[in-house]
């Protein structure tokens with residue numbers, strides 16, 4: 576199901592770059608934050624409380640999105656994959672995959688040590704997927720990092736990511752046809768994708784009206800295929816207001832990210848969204864982030880550039896945008912504009 580893009584989603588920045596910069600911690604050591612204490616606290620630590628203008632509305636209207644049946648592309652079963660998520664919840668196991676400063680893969684909780692305020696109320700596990708047929712990067716990651724006990728987990732996620740990659744390429748064919756640049760144009764661009772898979776785990780929060788599971792942002796990646804479990808939480812910003820995107824058991828939410836917005840020369844808009852939490856039940860989501868491989872230069876097809884629609888963003892590679900989001904700028908709703916300025920300053 577495609578979340579429709581509306582130009583109005585590109586709205587006034589939530590963070591000025593100065594505020595964003597303040598929000599990024601320096602190269603401090605990671606402080607372990609014992610999330611097991613969290614659900615029992617009546618108040619929550621101040622670092623998790625968001626400013627008034629970003630506090631969530633917990634009862635927004637639902638956005639009715641027309642589901643698009645893409646059964647022919649699906650081969651993995653997200654329900655089985657989502658059920659396995661609960662197994663990986665032992666603290667000791669998490670520490671094996673502890674995410675290191677500056678890296679975007681591994682296990683992260685609360686993001687203490689990475690950001691100084693507006694901490695997301697979640698734990699995440701992120702890992703690479705390589706579409707290179709000779710690679711089983713996901714299986715290898717779990718076996719090498721998490722050990723033999725996670726062999727099954729790794730093979731299920733390897734299969735899931737392969738299905739997501741295949742689905743993504745099918746969607747890229749649809750997008751190429753929609754923009755009139757042909758079925759192969761974007762499909763070829765993402766054929767050898769080097770993507771990111773992320774498991775989001777949102778513990779119950781005693782003050783859900785003050786916190787956010789994931790703050791307002793546009794994904795800096797190209798395309799996101801999101802599977803929500805049956806707990807509401809995803810919200811999207813459309814025509815000046817927030818709407819909930821209700822979970823649908825047999826469907827994914829698919830949204831455009833910043834990199835594809837640049838690739839389409841701004842004709843498709845990356846979608847502003849966030850995830851709210853609740854005070855009763857754990858919420859989980861699986862996000863597959865499609866990314867071009869490191870050698871691809873993100874530059875729009877010539878047919879998408881005209882006097883009426885001149886170049887919107889400079890050429891860049893995904894690794895440079897990824898580094899920007901990991902070391903210099905916390906992804907928000909202005910990431911691509913801030914990145915463009917950063918690139919121009921760096922090159923002048």
Ligand SMILES: C=C1C[C@]23C[C@H]1CC[C@H]2[C@]1(C)CCC[C@@](C)(C(=O)O)[C@H]1[C@@H]3C(=O)O
Pocket residue numbers: 679695771773789790791792793794795796864897900901905906907
């Ligand atoms: C490349 C990525 C960076 C983030 C994970 C993927 C795509 C989405 C990005 C993110 C979720 C956007 C909101 C802020 C963020 C810090 C988060 O809440 O996790 C972002 C991820 C990240 O930088 O780790």
Ligand SMILES: O=C(O)CCC(=O)C(=O)O
Pocket residue numbers: 773775789794801803808809848849850859860862
């Ligand atoms: O958990 C969700 O519903 C959304 C998470 C998200 O936006 C992300 O991980 O980029």
Ligand SMILES: [Fe+2]
Pocket residue numbers: 792793794799848
């Ligand atoms: Fe997102």
